[in-house]
Amino acid sequence: MTGPAATRFPHRHLLGIEGLTAGEISLVLDLADGYVEHNRKPVVKESLLHGRTVMNLFFENSTRTRTSFELAGKRLGADVINMSVDASSVKKGETLIDTAATLNAMHVDALVVRHSESGAVKLLSDKVNCAVINAGDGNHEHPTQALLDALAIRRRLGRLEGLIVAICGDILHSRVARSNIHLLNAMGARVRVVGPPTLVPSAIERLGCEVHHTMLSGLKDADVVMMLRLQNERMSGQYVPSTREYFYFYGLDYEKLAVAKPDAVIMHPGPMNRGVEIDSEVADDLKRSMILDQVELGVAVRMAVLDILTRDRRGAN
Amino acid sequence: MSTRVAYVNARLLDPATGLDAPGALLTDGTRIADLGPRLFNDGVPEGIEVVDVRGQCLAPGLVDMRVMVAEPGNEQKETIKSVSRAAAAGGVTSIVCLPNTNPVRDDVSGLEFLARRAREVRLVKVFAYAAATRGAQGSEITEMGLLSRAGAVAFTDGIRAIESAKVMRRALSYANGFGKLIIQHPEEPSLASGGMMNAGEIATRLGLTGIPREAEIIMIERDLRLVELTGGRLHFAHVTTSESVDIIRRAKARGLAVTCDTAPHYVALTETDVGEYRTFAKVSPPLRGEMDRRAVVEGLADGTIDAIASDHIPQDQDYKRLPFGQAEFGVIGLETLLPLTLELAHKKKLTLLQALACVTCKPADILDLPAGRLAKGASADLVVFDAEVPWTVDPSTFKSKSKNSPFEDRPVQGRPLRTVVDGRTVWQAEG
Numbered sequence: 001m002t003g004p005a006a007t008r009f010p011h012r013h014l015l016g017i018e019g020l021t022a023g024e025i026s027l028v029l030d031l032a033d034g035y036v037e038h039n040r041k042p043v044v045k046e047s048l049l050h051g052r053t054v055m056n057l058f059f060e061n062s063t064r065t066r067t068s069f070e071l072a073g074k075r076l077g078a079d080v081i082n083m084s085v086d087a088s089s090v091k092k093g094e095t096l097i098d099t100a101a102t103l104n105a106m107h108v109d110a111l112v113v114r115h116s117e118s119g120a121v122k123l124l125s126d127k128v129n130c131a132v133i134n135a136g137d138g139n140h141e142h143p144t145q146a147l148l149d150a151l152a153i154r155r156r157l158g159r160l161e162g163l164i165v166a167i168c169g170d171i172l173h174s175r176v177a178r179s180n181i182h183l184l185n186a187m188g189a190r191v192r193v194v195g196p197p198t199l200v201p202s203a204i205e206r207l208g209c210e211v212h213h214t215m216l217s218g219l220k221d222a223d224v225v226m227m228l229r230l231q232n233e234r235m236s237g238q239y240v241p242s243t244r245e246y247f248y249f250y251g252l253d254y255e256k257l258a259v260a261k262p263d264a265v266i267m268h269p270g271p272m273n274r275g276v277e278i279d280s281e282v283a284d285d286l287k288r289s290m291i292l293d294q295v296e297l298g299v300a301v302r303m304a305v306l307d308i309l310t311r312d313r314r315g316a317n
Numbered sequence: 318m319s320t321r322v323a324y325v326n327a328r329l330l331d332p333a334t335g336l337d338a339p340g341a342l343l344t345d346g347t348r349i350a351d352l353g354p355r356l357f358n359d360g361v362p363e364g365i366e367v368v369d370v371r372g373q374c375l376a377p378g379l380v381d382m383r384v385m386v387a388e389p390g391n392e393q394k395e396t397i398k399s400v401s402r403a404a405a406a407g408g409v410t411s412i413v414c415l416p417n418t419n420p421v422r423d424d425v426s427g428l429e430f431l432a433r434r435a436r437e438v439r440l441v442k443v444f445a446y447a448a449a450t451r452g453a454q455g456s457e458i459t460e461m462g463l464l465s466r467a468g469a470v471a472f473t474d475g476i477r478a479i480e481s482a483k484v485m486r487r488a489l490s491y492a493n494g495f496g497k498l499i500i501q502h503p504e505e506p507s508l509a510s511g512g513m514m515n516a517g518e519i520a521t522r523l524g525l526t527g528i529p530r531e532a533e534i535i536m537i538e539r540d541l542r543l544v545e546l547t548g549g550r551l552h553f554a555h556v557t558t559s560e561s562v563d564i565i566r567r568a569k570a571r572g573l574a575v576t577c578d579t580a581p582h583y584v585a586l587t588e589t590d591v592g593e594y595r596t597f598a599k600v601s602p603p604l605r606g607e608m609d610r611r612a613v614v615e616g617l618a619d620g621t622i623d624a625i626a627s628d629h630i631p632q633d634q635d636y637k638r639l640p641f642g643q644a645e646f647g648v649i650g651l652e653t654l655l656p657l658t659l660e661l662a663h664k665k666k667l668t669l670l671q672a673l674a675c676v677t678c679k680p681a682d683i684l685d686l687p688a689g690r691l692a693k694g695a696s697a698d699l700v701v702f703d704a705e706v707p708w709t710v711d712p713s714t715f716k717s718k719s720k721n722s723p724f725e726d727r728p729v730q731g732r733p734l735r736t737v738v739d740g741r742t743v744w745q746a747e748g
Contacts (some may be wrong), residue, residue: 119642123638123640140524140525141524178521178524201520202527203517
């Protein structure tokens with residue numbers, strides 16, 4: 001049993017799922033549930049964060065996550081600023097520490113950060129005096145993605161506890177996989193990772209999951225099949241011989257899905273490589289695929305996180 | 318007449334001869350003139366300066382066989398002057414400098430530059446490795462004969478492994494013609510490239526690219542075959558895995574001309590010290606797990622690992638206050654070498670003399686340096702130290718220009734009180 005939701009969130013930042021309790025996770029999910037309903041109303045603008053500033057600081061390209069955070073901040077009434085720091089201006093010499101000092105001088109209330117290096121968001125959070133939300137750091141964590149995935153599963157299947165969740169594909173380069181493993185473990189789900197041995201990092205089972213190298217064994221009786229993007233852009237060297245071979249053995253199609261539970265749902269954090277890790281037919285199957293639900297719930301989860309992490313400064317705790 | 322100094326009321330420690338006895342030592346100019354338990358039993362004659370050691374330890378000055386000096390090229394990290402002051406403050410009287418400067422020290426003029434700067438600074442003895450290959454690029458061997466004549470004590474590409482088996486074979490073979498040793502950074506680059514810390518659970522959890530232990534093991538196994546093939550002499554720097562220790566133990570038993578060292582951080586720390594992305598714990602090779610750490614201690618205890626070198630790699634904040642993956646490798650170690658070596662004795666893993674041998678006569682013997690001994694006629698390179706005094710490591714007080722010590726706030730025991738080079742006191746503790 002994972003127990004009831006916590007009454008307050010005792011962390012200043014959201015840097016990762018590792019270390020959060022089931023109660024703290026439930027707190028975020030319950031609040032996000034409310035925002036889902038709210039977002040479906042005709043007029044969605046709130047004034048909770050009126051006069052507050054949320055900054056999106058993206059050191060790595062992103063469209064969907066940045067947009068999702070932007071929408072979340074705006075719906076709560078905050079001023080949202082997007083600051084894209086491309087690699088070239090970092091090469092001009094400004095270090096992360098310099099950036100932190102600059103941001104402190106700007107007095108933002110919440111900072112949403114994505115960076116290509118694991119641990120970079122933590123480094124920044126040590127140096128700034130506002131709430132920091134990790135929007136993905138290297139191969140480490142992507143906590144809001146795991147939260148929205150959990151919310152999607154909970155809304156569709158009614159629970160997380162006891163479910164068999166298969167996370168498939170490029171585990172090695174995936175911060176989404178790591179955050180999901182931590183979250184699903186905390187909530188009492190059974191996690192499997194499935195992928196070719198070259199894309200499964202060593203000792204991943206120590207994080208609390210079974211390791212499978214075939215879709216047949218990995219997907220057997222699964223309630224949830226979570227596909228990951230083959231992150232070609234993060235790879236140094238060759239991990240799989242070809243996308244054709246990859247799709248043949250690890251791409252999700254109806255044939256492989258047949259061993260999962262009959263009502264098993266399919267997830268993907270996007271953007272998808274159709275025909276590489278997922279067959280279009282499966283991806284677009286409205287009965288099975290939750291890919292668009294994930295996008296919708298992402299906004300709600302990010303609203304909940306912005307709400308919770310700014311409570312202290314708003315005097316709302 | 319040269320200056321004569323009598324060090325009286327000392328606990329004389331000479332690891333090379335096993336001497337551990339109360340006594341006195343006399344220096345005459347740059348040399349040790351006499352020493353022993355009965356020396357000056359009848360008082361010190363007129364005309365000799367007397368230093369009362371007050372029962373503290375008097376040992377050969379430490380020999381640190383692995384030190385990076387960033388001059389020329391990166392003087393903001395460390396200069397020959399700052400590294401000499403750090404060494405003196407650490408009780409180290411001889412340092413041997415890696416060739417990884419900018420430009421790489423692969424020619425005679427590079428050696429001459431270092432020697433000239435060391436003479437100007439005139440604190441500790443500065444010995445030099447020359448690169449084994451031009452530019453430490455791993456393809457063409459350097460002019461080892463001329464470099465030997467100009468003072469190179471051995472050949473190594475320093476922080477870079479000699480990757481090509483063919484080049485390693487030639488280097489071992491050719492250097493042997495001049496009686497010189499090759500020193501290898503044992504890490505197979507194609508397995509280690511892009512790696513940030515030891516592969517395993519912690520790297521996976523942190524999302525950092527792992528370096529498998531096998532990168533080290535494979536390189537050591539390969540190179541031992543090449544030693545057998547060539548009859549050359551090889552030294553492995555900083556061994557860190559239990560297999561490395563086992564393999565070298567067996568190679569020594571077979572009679573191969575192979576030696577190795579490790580660094581205090583592989584004895585005192587493990588991969589868990591990376592914590593939440595502490596870049597001061599980013600070293601090459603990476604910190605390993607607890608079983609490997611224990612095997613390294615075992616290797617020191619049974620003599621498989623010959624020496625302890627600080628592996629002093631100064632990195633200033635610009636190279637360390639970065640995301641873990643972007644930060645440079647390396648830690649400073651000159652000013653913690655003595656207490657961390659003594660820690661092995663305090664924890665009863667090694668005797669005091671065994672521990673001291675690892676930082677005095679043994680590295681000196683590997684490199685054939687005239688250092689590391691208390692003997693009549695030897696250079697008067699000495700350290701007076703308190704083996705017991707407890708203190709807490711505070712890098713902000715260090716002489717090194719860079720402060721990248723992973724040992725900050727560590728409680729340690731034992732501290733140098735006075736450092737003597739060629740009979741001259743070059744550093745003394747305050748108070």
